[in-house]
Amino acid sequence: xxxxxxxxxxxxxxxxxxxxxxxxxxxxxxxxxxxxxxxxxxxxxxxxxxxxxxxxxxxxxxxxxxxxxxxxxxxxxxxxxxxxxxxxxxxxxxxxxxxxxxxxxxxxxxxxxxxxxxxxxxxxxxxxxxxxxxxxxxxxxxxxxxxxxxxxxxxxxxxxxxxxxxxxxxxxxxxxxxxxxxxxxxxxxxxxxxxxxxxxxxxxxxxxxxxxxxxxxxxxxxxxxxxxxxxxxxxxxxxxxxxxxxxxxxxxxxxxxxxxxxxxxxxxxxxxxxxxxxxxxxxxxxxxxxxxxxxxxxxxxxxxxxxxxxxxxxxxxxxxxxxxxxxxxxxxxxxxxxxxxxxxxxxxxxxxxxxxxxxxxxxxxxxxxxxxxxxxxxxxxxxxxxxxxxxxxxxxxxxxxxxxxxxxxxxxxxxxxxxxxxxxxxxxxxxxxxxxxxxxxxxxxxxxxxxxxxxxxxxxxxxxxxxxxxxxxxxxxxxxxxxxxxxxxxxxxxxxxxxxxxxxx
Amino acid sequence: xxxxxxxxxxxxxxxxxxxxxxxxxxxxxxxxxxxxxxxxxxxxxxxxxxxxxxxxxxxxxxxxxxxxxxxxxxxxxxxxxxxxxxxxxxxxxxxxxxxxxxxxxxxxxxxxxxxxxxxxxxxxxxxxxxxxxxxxxxxxxxxxxxxxxxxxxxxxxxxxxxxxxxxxxxxxxxxxxxxxxxxxxxxxxxxxxxxxxxxxxxxxxxxxxxxxxxxxxxxxxxxxxxxxxxxxxxxxxxxxxxxxxxxxxxxxxxxxxxxxxxxxxxxxxxxxxxxxxxxxxxxxxxxxxxxxxxxxxxxxxxxxxxxxxxxxxxxxxxxxxxxxxxxxxxxxxxxxxxxxxxxxxxxxxxxxx
Numbered sequence: 001x002x003x004x005x006x007x008x009x010x011x012x013x014x015x016x017x018x019x020x021x022x023x024x025x026x027x028x029x030x031x032x033x034x035x036x037x038x039x040x041x042x043x044x045x046x047x048x049x050x051x052x053x054x055x056x057x058x059x060x061x062x063x064x065x066x067x068x069x070x071x072x073x074x075x076x077x078x079x080x081x082x083x084x085x086x087x088x089x090x091x092x093x094x095x096x097x098x099x100x101x102x103x104x105x106x107x108x109x110x111x112x113x114x115x116x117x118x119x120x121x122x123x124x125x126x127x128x129x130x131x132x133x134x135x136x137x138x139x140x141x142x143x144x145x146x147x148x149x150x151x152x153x154x155x156x157x158x159x160x161x162x163x164x165x166x167x168x169x170x171x172x173x174x175x176x177x178x179x180x181x182x183x184x185x186x187x188x189x190x191x192x193x194x195x196x197x198x199x200x201x202x203x204x205x206x207x208x209x210x211x212x213x214x215x216x217x218x219x220x221x222x223x224x225x226x227x228x229x230x231x232x233x234x235x236x237x238x239x240x241x242x243x244x245x246x247x248x249x250x251x252x253x254x255x256x257x258x259x260x261x262x263x264x265x266x267x268x269x270x271x272x273x274x275x276x277x278x279x280x281x282x283x284x285x286x287x288x289x290x291x292x293x294x295x296x297x298x299x300x301x302x303x304x305x306x307x308x309x310x311x312x313x314x315x316x317x318x319x320x321x322x323x324x325x326x327x328x329x330x331x332x333x334x335x336x337x338x339x340x341x342x343x344x345x346x347x348x349x350x351x352x353x354x355x356x357x358x359x360x361x362x363x364x365x366x367x368x369x370x371x372x373x374x375x376x377x378x379x380x381x382x383x384x385x386x387x388x389x390x391x392x393x394x395x396x397x398x399x400x401x402x403x404x405x406x407x408x409x410x411x412x413x414x415x416x417x418x419x420x421x422x423x424x425x426x427x428x429x430x431x432x433x434x435x436x437x438x439x440x441x442x443x444x445x446x447x448x449x450x451x452x453x454x455x456x457x458x459x460x461x462x463x464x465x466x467x468x469x470x471x472x473x474x475x476x477x478x479x480x481x482x483x484x485x486x487x488x489x490x491x492x493x494x495x496x497x498x499x500x501x502x503x504x505x
Numbered sequence: 506x507x508x509x510x511x512x513x514x515x516x517x518x519x520x521x522x523x524x525x526x527x528x529x530x531x532x533x534x535x536x537x538x539x540x541x542x543x544x545x546x547x548x549x550x551x552x553x554x555x556x557x558x559x560x561x562x563x564x565x566x567x568x569x570x571x572x573x574x575x576x577x578x579x580x581x582x583x584x585x586x587x588x589x590x591x592x593x594x595x596x597x598x599x600x601x602x603x604x605x606x607x608x609x610x611x612x613x614x615x616x617x618x619x620x621x622x623x624x625x626x627x628x629x630x631x632x633x634x635x636x637x638x639x640x641x642x643x644x645x646x647x648x649x650x651x652x653x654x655x656x657x658x659x660x661x662x663x664x665x666x667x668x669x670x671x672x673x674x675x676x677x678x679x680x681x682x683x684x685x686x687x688x689x690x691x692x693x694x695x696x697x698x699x700x701x702x703x704x705x706x707x708x709x710x711x712x713x714x715x716x717x718x719x720x721x722x723x724x725x726x727x728x729x730x731x732x733x734x735x736x737x738x739x740x741x742x743x744x745x746x747x748x749x750x751x752x753x754x755x756x757x758x759x760x761x762x763x764x765x766x767x768x769x770x771x772x773x774x775x776x777x778x779x780x781x782x783x784x785x786x787x788x789x790x791x792x793x794x795x796x797x798x799x800x801x802x803x804x805x806x807x808x809x810x811x812x813x814x815x816x817x818x819x820x821x822x823x824x825x826x827x828x829x830x831x832x833x834x835x836x837x838x839x840x841x842x843x844x845x846x847x848x849x850x851x852x853x854x855x856x857x858x
Contacts, residue, residue, distance in 0.1 A: 053764065053790075054744070054745050054764055054765050054766065054790065055764075055766065055788050055789045055790060055808065055809075058766070058788040059788060062788070098786070101785075102784070102785050102786035104786050107825075107827065108786060108825055109786075111809070111810075111811065111827065112786055112788070112809075115788075115789075115809055237830075237831050237850070237851075241850075243612070244612050244614070244630060244660055244678075246678065246701075246702050246704075246722050246746065247701050247702060247722050257517075258516060258517060258520060260700065261517070261520035261521055261523075261524050262520065263697065263698055263736070264524045264527075264528075264698070265520065265523055265524050265527060267698065267735075267736045267739055268524065268527035268528055268530075268531055269527065270737075271531050271738060271739070271776070272527070272530060272531055272534060274738075274776065276534070276535065276538050276774070276775060276776045277538070277774040277775055278538045278540055278775070279538060279539045279540050279541055279542075279772070279775050279777075279779065280540050280541045280546065281774075282757070282758075282772045282774050282775040282779070283541065283543050283546040283547075283772075283779065284546060285755070285757060286543070286546075286753075286755075286758070286800065286817070286818060287546065287547065287550060287818065289754070289755050289799075289800060290550075290799050290800050290801045290817070290818060291550075292799075293754070293798060293799030293800065293801075294799050294801060296798060296799065296842075297797050297798040297799035297801065297802075297842055298798065298841070298842050298843040298844075298858075299558070299797045299798070299802060299838075299842060299843070299844070299845070299858065300553075300797055300798075300799055300801055300802060303843060307843050307844070307858055308581075308598065308843060309561040309562070309598075309843055309844045309856060309858035310561065310858050314581075314598065316843070317580060317581070317841075320841065339712070340710075340711075340712045372668070375668075375714075376667055376668040376669040376671060376672060377669060377671050378671040378686060378687070378688040378689075379686040379688065379689055379691055379693070380686075380688055380689060421693070422732050425732070429713060432712065432713075436712075476596055476598075476599050476601065477579065477581065477596070477598075479579075479582065479596075479603060479622065479639070479641070480577065480578070480579050480582075480621060480622025480623060481622055481623045481624075481638075481639040481640070481641065
């Protein structure tokens with residue numbers, strides 16, 4: 001909980017809440033705030049510059065348009081026992097209005113409406129202790145802007161104390177558990193001004209008695225809703241929580257310094273000079289990419305034999321294991337999509353290596369792999385790796401000499417004097433492009449690849465279990481952390497034990 | 506000296522206006538080659554059928570808000586982290602918990618699985634990123650082998666291993682991203698340019714594997730060269746914090762999710778925003794986004810507890826998924842695209858397929 005800031009007592013706010021009975025209809029759809037509410041002021045900006053989140057102003061716009069005299073939700077008077085409350089709406093009408101206005105289905109409309117109530121923009125006239133939206137004849141009213149989250153946040157402890165004190169007096173000490181706990185806590189905390197609290201409470205109660213019953217009821221509902229949002233009962237998640245503060249560093253650390261702007265200018269200048277591709281070309285590429293990959297996308301097209309998550313059958317994973325003996329047809333087809341995808345698949349890469357061996361250029365792929373290891377490996381290994389690569393692939397007369405153009409070779413050899421992670425980048429790129437433009441297309445046309453395609457497996461579809469009550473045990477698979485690796489000295493432990501699973505669908 | 510101060514102020518003001526005018530020119534240049542909209546091009550694409558996606562697993566075990574999760578390469582294990590400092594590794598297929606460790610800080614907003622499957626990284630309000638090797642030795646306390654790798658001056662918002670277990674990329678509330686050597690904790694490269702907290706990052710699936718994108722509270726998405734530390738491209742069209750960025754599978758574009766309740770697609774070759782995924786009824790911010798394997802679907806988790814599924818090409822919303830009881834904070838598609846997992850402030854994770 002935020003530490004209490006010393007507060008000057010707020011002016012008596014009795015009059016301001018009379019505005020609650022009039023929904024915000026005055027001109028331009030902008031609810032007017034009474035003067036005393038203005039005096040209370042908007043959320044203090046000094047300490048919370050990011051208090052106003054975009055979703056609040058959007059919700060407020062929705063609520064304002066809901067109160068539009070012509071296009072808004074149907075308003076009616078609501079009878080509660082012998083009192084008549086004007087300008088009420090039913091939960092059903094709220095949901096219907098949302099469905100019409102946003103062209104959404106009932107479940108989404110109900111969800112959105114519920115959020116509006118949970119954030120205190122609508123309150124139930126009956127049972128105001130729970131902020132729910134019931135899609136029936138349950139009556140609701142729009143919260144007065146005075147109590148909106150954006151105007152009166154954060155809630156002041158003093159105000160909460162006064163509110164609880166009023167309740168305490170009215171109920172002669174019979175407060176609900178959590179409210180009683182808060183009451184006692186506040187009493188201890190601001191003990192020195194407790195007289196003021198009680199005095200304010202009594203004054204507000206006295207002023208309330210002089211009102212009409214309807215007004216009194218409405219104001220009580222408004223206030224109760226406000227506190228339900230700002231001090232939710234236990235078990236109800238707070239809609240106010242935002243997570244750790246953001247942007248607190250802006251002023252301090254990322255200074256809008258000369259350097260910052262110079263960098264921005266530099267970035268812009270470079271951007272202005274870059275070559276751009278026409279949108280039509282780029283967007284066509286998405287169409288091609290998506291249509292090519294569609295059949296390979298399990299969530300879009302399903303997968304064979306079945307999606308393990310849906311049928312609890314993990315055969316799909318067994319058939320597509322990283323180093324499976326016979327890959328599936330879809331998998332072998334994917335190697336033809338791009339060179340990158342061929343290399344990313346261990347099985348694909350292994351077959352490509354075999355192919356390169358028939359062309360006596362396998363050293364290219366080995367060189368590329370060694371460069372990858374350098375780029376992504378540990379800092380400490382850099383000098384040794386660079387040396388090993390040089391000896392094996394670049395030195396004159398090296399056992400597996402790679403054919404790089406002379407300019408790149410010269411530059412690379414120069415750089416070897418001061419080895420770093422990126423010293424082989426140019427050479428690696430050269431060899432990569434060579435393989436991509438030369439060996440890769442030949443691989444795809446080769447008998448080796450054609451045979452792989454022909455031998456590839458097309459799994460049969462497994463339909464969902466017909467008898468759902470036949471529980472099939474889900475086998476745990478050994479964790480990757482257990483597989484013996486060449487570098488780690490990890491003990492060969494037993495397969496992971498089930499640790500209190502929360503079994504499920 | 507007063508004179509210098511004045512001079513500096515003038516310089517600052519003139520630099521600022523120069524930056525602004527250059528940005529304006531850049532937008533003009535970008536607009537010149539924009540000859541068609543994505544949804545127009547996508548008119549001839551077949552519409553998607555009805556979508557039925559359900560929760561297939563619910564992972565219960567965190568005692569507090571789930572903030573982040575990541576998949577293991579084995580396509581079934583995941584690591585998740587929460588507000589109370591707990592980091593849990595699950596086999597989400599069986600829903601068994603396999604490892605658990607409690608961090609010495611709260612709000613663990615970032616976690617990542619190592620490519621080998623043998624370690625995890627995490628961090629949050631401790632301003633650090635730590636790596637924990639995964640061990641099955643019952644006598645060994647996971648926390649004992651913890652290695653502190655990254656040190657920032659504000660909270661850690663995101664982390665990711667690069668192609669191996671040896672390097673980690675981090676994003677922080679201190680406005681910077683950084684690349685670290687895991688073994689030594691050495692800073693290999695730092696990335697400056699964001700004007701406020703950096704909230705997310707994603708590595709590019711490119712052939713040369715040298716760039717990544719980050720998004721921040723300054724509403725900017727920036728693409729970086731990992732080798733030089735320079736910003737290669739920047740996009741500033743969102744109206745609020747960018748909570749999540751994710752590359753399109755081809756690597757030619759990336760999507761972003763923001764507090765302005767929209768998701769957007771930015772093409773790197775066209776150098777501009779090419780699509781906005783929004784709906785008037787969607788009011789709350791998008792906290793995390795990810796693509797299906799073909800890039801046709803974009804899954805986005807929102808702060809209004811829902812997940813919206815978008816048709817990336819046509820720009821329309823395909824489906825809305827209910828189930829979580831508080832905001833969705835993290836969402837990732839599994840490595841083989843058979844499912845996606847969402848984590849929420851309702852303390853649970855759900856796997857959907």
